[in-house]
Amino acid sequence: MTTAGFRRGLVAALPFLLSNGAAGLVMGLTYKGLGLGAAHAILFSLLVYSATAQAITLSMWASPLPIVAMVVACIATNSRYLLMGAHLRQLFGGLAPRKMLPSLFLLADASWLMTSSDADRNGPDAGYLLGSSTPMAVGWVGGTALAYAAPLAANGPLRLAAALLPTMFIATLLPSQWKNMRSPWPWLTSAVIALLVARFGDPGWSMLIGGGCGTLVSMMEPSDA
Amino acid sequence: MHDLQLLGVICILGVTCYAMRAGGYVLAASMRDDGIAARFLRLAPGNLFIAFIVGGCLSGGPAGLVGTVVALVTMAITAREWAALGAGFGAALAASTIGW
Numbered sequence: 102m103t104t105a106g107f108r109r110g111l112v113a114a115l116p117f118l119l120s121n122g123a124a125g126l127v128m129g130l131t132y133k134g135l136g137l138g139a140a141h142a143i144l145f146s147l148l149v150y151s152a153t154a155q156a157i158t159l160s161m162w163a164s165p166l167p168i169v170a171m172v173v174a175c176i177a178t179n180s181r182y183l184l185m186g187a188h189l190r191q192l193f194g195g196l197a198p199r200k201m202l203p204s205l206f207l208l209a210d211a212s213w214l215m216t217s218s219d220a221d222r223n224g225p226d227a228g229y230l231l232g233s234s235t236p237m238a239v240g241w242v243g244g245t246a247l248a249y250a251a252p253l254a255a256n257g258p259l260r261l262a263a264a265l266l267p268t269m270f271i272a273t274l275l276p277s278q279w280k281n282m283r284s285p286w287p288w289l290t291s292a293v294i295a296l297l298v299a300r301f302g303d304p305g306w307s308m309l310i311g312g313g314c315g316t317l318v319s320m321m322e323p324s325d326a
Numbered sequence: 327m328h329d330l331q332l333l334g335v336i337c338i339l340g341v342t343c344y345a346m347r348a349g350g351y352v353l354a355a356s357m358r359d360d361g362i363a364a365r366f367l368r369l370a371p372g373n374l375f376i377a378f379i380v381g382g383c384l385s386g387g388p389a390g391l392v393g394t395v396v397a398l399v400t401m402a403i404t405a406r407e408w409a410a411l412g413a414g415f416g417a418a419l420a421a422s423t424i425g426w
Contacts, residue, residue: 149339271375288376
């Protein structure tokens with residue numbers, strides 16, 4: 102875990118201040134509409150820190166709160182983190198858990214994807230994970246707080262940025278991954294299965310199922326290259 | 327709804343989400359480096375990138391697709407993330423403005 106890696110990750114993830122800020126703002130405005138106080142809304146974004154889990158628990162909002170169903174929904178929507186965590190163990194297994202486990206509090210889809218890509222280019226560095234996670238968390242929690250602090254409405258370019266920037270950012274990582282490919286079949290499989298799951302099933306599972314199927318095709322190829 | 331009850335629910339959900347984030351890391355300690363699971367995890371990232379992008383393009387509609395393709399092509403040509411994101415967002419905004 103190096104300072105240089107932290108700085109590299111922080112700078113690379115700065116665009117997420119905007120996209121996560123806008124998305125956090127939308128989430129904050131929704132909490133505001135439900136009648137949640139600023140402190141509770143900010144704490145929700147800080148502790149749960151998961152757009153999918155927060156969106157799903159919002160859709161289940163009732164009085165009394167269905168706590169067990171909400172916990173099950175959080176487990177189902179965030180089960181992908183088990184795979185990401187296991188992959189991070191492969192990269193950073195040499196580090197003491199007391200150094201890694203606090204960083205995982207801020208683990209997000211995009212910071213994991215960026216860290217995986219950076220590990221291919223520059224070697225594994227847990228500082229990069231923490232650095233890239235930081236703007237994402239600051240944007241998300243800050244956006245939620247901003248919904249209470251300023252008379253803003255999430256519309257137009259703000260909403261578009263929140264919705265599209267994460268996807269576009271991950272797309273910029275693809276060229277660095279392509280050089281490791283032996284054939285297009287794994288990626289085609291990932292794309293087609295993800296499309297089918299998102300279209301006809303639960304979009305929240307499309308990354309995990311699509312990527313998992315593509316990875317199985319990768320494993321049938323002769324080497325890891 | 328009682329403030330304390332709401333605070334309790336937020337904490338329970340927070341602990342659940344952190345358990346999912348840290349769980350894979352902790353459980354993977356028992357995994358062999360040369361095993362099938364380890365190889366699966368080594369090969370997973372690129373495939374997950376693609377699946378993530380497809381899901382994002384689908385939910386973002388035509389404007390999202392245009393923005394993502396422009397960002398990808400710009401990155402492949404320039405190798406600069408800021409240029410790719412600027413071009414991608416500009417293209418998505420333009421596509422959205424003309425009603426795509």
